Each structure stands twice: as C-alpha cells, then as structure tokens.
Amino acid sequence: MGKYLNKEQIFDAEDGEDLYANEEQLVARLEFFEKQLSEQTPDTPVEERINTLLEIARIQVERYKGADAWEKAMAAFDLAKDNELWELATEACDAMFLSEGPDALKALGHALWLSVTFPIDPEITVAMLQHLVEESPKGADTKAYAAAVAHYIVSIRRGANDDLTFFASQMIASVADEHSHVTDQSTFDLWRKTLQLDKPEVFLPKLSSAVEQLVGDNWWVDRDTIRAKLDAEGK
Incomplete structure (x- = not known):
C-alpha cells in the first residue's frame, strides 16, 4: 500500500x-x-x-x-x-x-464503483475498500461487506497464495473482531456465515447499496454505457 x-x-x-x-x-x-x-x-x-x-x-x-x-x-x-x-x-x-x-465521500463512492467494476490493479481496489472500512461507523455491517469484497476480488485477480490475499484476510479478521469481538476460528466461521460473507450474490449488492448512498444521484460517469460496453466485450 x-x-x-x-x-x-x-x-x-x-x-x-x-x-x-x-x-x-x-x-x-x-x-x-x-x-x-x-x-x-x-x-x-x-x-x-x-x-x-x-x-x-x-x-x-x-x-x-x-x-x-x-x-x-x-x-x-x-x-x-x-x-x-x-x-x-x-x-x-x-x-x-x-x-x-x-464531496469527498462522493469521490470515494466513484472510486469504489470503478475499482470493483474494472479489472484494475487489485492493490488499488483494496485501498479503496479499506477507505470504506475506515469511514463506516463502528460496528456497521458495511465494514464487513467491504472487507469481504476485498478478499473476493483479490482472490480472483491474484490467487489464494498472494500476499495481498493474506492482507485481505487480515482485514476481514480485524473487522470481525471490532464488529462482534470475534477472536477464534469457530466464532469467525459463524460470524461469516451469519452475515453471508461467503456469498458474493449477497455481499456484492450490499456494497453496491453502500456506494449508492455515498454518491446519490450525482454520478460523474455513465454507468449504463459502461456496463453495456463491458457486456459487449465479455468482461
């Protein structure tokens, strides 16, 4: 970082x-x-x-x-x-x-959307998600969803044995401890399952909702055009 x-x-x-x-x-x-x-x-x-x-x-x-x-x-x-x-x-x-x-938080919302949508350097994506973890209220589920997305994206873009994946794992562990005082593996597994942090179909939309709250209606990019172009390119 x-x-x-x-x-x-x-x-x-x-x-x-x-x-x-x-x-x-x-x-x-x-x-x-x-x-x-x-x-x-x-x-x-x-x-x-x-x-x-x-x-x-x-x-x-x-x-x-x-x-x-x-x-x-x-x-x-x-x-x-x-x-x-x-x-x-x-x-x-x-x-x-x-x-x-x-409009700093609006800028963060754009950074999050772009860094998750596009296959950019995952180190940048993790840094943006770490901002969201730090900006979210103490105990907020948003922290957990951001950390889960970070680990998910790094696993895809870098693989399970990469140093950045280890960093993302530590990020989730730190959030778990702050969120629910999780300190051992069995409690962590239960916490992860309860929040459905093992299900991308759950935590990705949760992150999307958090981004929408940050940006509101004032988007600086045309997301529909971008999505259509990505779909056409098969990305």
Whole structure:
C-alpha cells in the first residue's frame, strides 16, 4: 500500500524543524511538477498529463491544501474518464477523497464503483475498500461487506497464495473482531456465515447499496454505457 497517501505522515516529524523541512521538500516537489505541467503541450501523452496532475494533487493533500488538490484531481479524473483510463480515474477519485472536500465521500463512492467494476490493479481496489472500512461507523455491517469484497476480488485477480490475499484476510479478521469481538476460528466461521460473507450474490449488492448512498444521484460517469460496453466485450 506504499503508493497511497498516508494522511498522518506529516505528523511523524519529531519536531518543528522536521515539519518545516518536510514542507520545504513538498514545495520543491510541487514546483517541479507544476513546471512540468506548464511545459506540457497538446502532443503530451494524456497518461503523462494525468499522472502530473495526480502528483500535484497528492502533494497538496499532504500540504492540507484541499481545494487545490481537489481541482487538480478532478482535472485528472475528467481526462482519465474521457480516455477510458479507469485505473487512473480511480486514483484521481482517491486523491479527491483524501482532499477531504465537501464531496469527498462522493469521490470515494466513484472510486469504489470503478475499482470493483474494472479489472484494475487489485492493490488499488483494496485501498479503496479499506477507505470504506475506515469511514463506516463502528460496528456497521458495511465494514464487513467491504472487507469481504476485498478478499473476493483479490482472490480472483491474484490467487489464494498472494500476499495481498493474506492482507485481505487480515482485514476481514480485524473487522470481525471490532464488529462482534470475534477472536477464534469457530466464532469467525459463524460470524461469516451469519452475515453471508461467503456469498458474493449477497455481499456484492450490499456494497453496491453502500456506494449508492455515498454518491446519490450525482454520478460523474455513465454507468449504463459502461456496463453495456463491458457486456459487449465479455468482461
């Protein structure tokens, strides 16, 4: 998960000098990528432009400049959407969510939908689902459904013996402990069966309902068109 922003990172500084040094480094990086962005032309590959916008957005998140982070991430999202670069679109939504703007949860809803709908890097999908686990109220079933979807998707995209699958398993175990104080295997098995976390036909629609609540009626993508295209491609 190292490629994703840790909002607490800036607080790792031991004293004010370290904080100041960190800010200096962030400003230097910001100036580098803003210069890169200003030098890009209509011939610049769209992926390069998107990635530059995302770098700026992430730096601004670290600097607690949420409005600018949102602006750059939304620009990146629009470019990614128009070019059907769905993994980058998901990363743009992640940056918008981390900016903590007024529509941050709407951005998370889009990130979740895109990262589950498209066969993108499962590490990104798990990171988005982990956001949902962290944002859901303590004891909410949504946490369990998000963790179950994470494990299900990773198992499909990476296989049972992958490190990310192990991470997703730990994610479910952690949610089970918080949700119902589950600490042993037999109780976990009962908890999993009770919530039907072994049934994709149950937990996937539950996640979909959670996403609908986050986004409401204001979708930034045409889901029907996307579904139709995926069906035509047999994905």
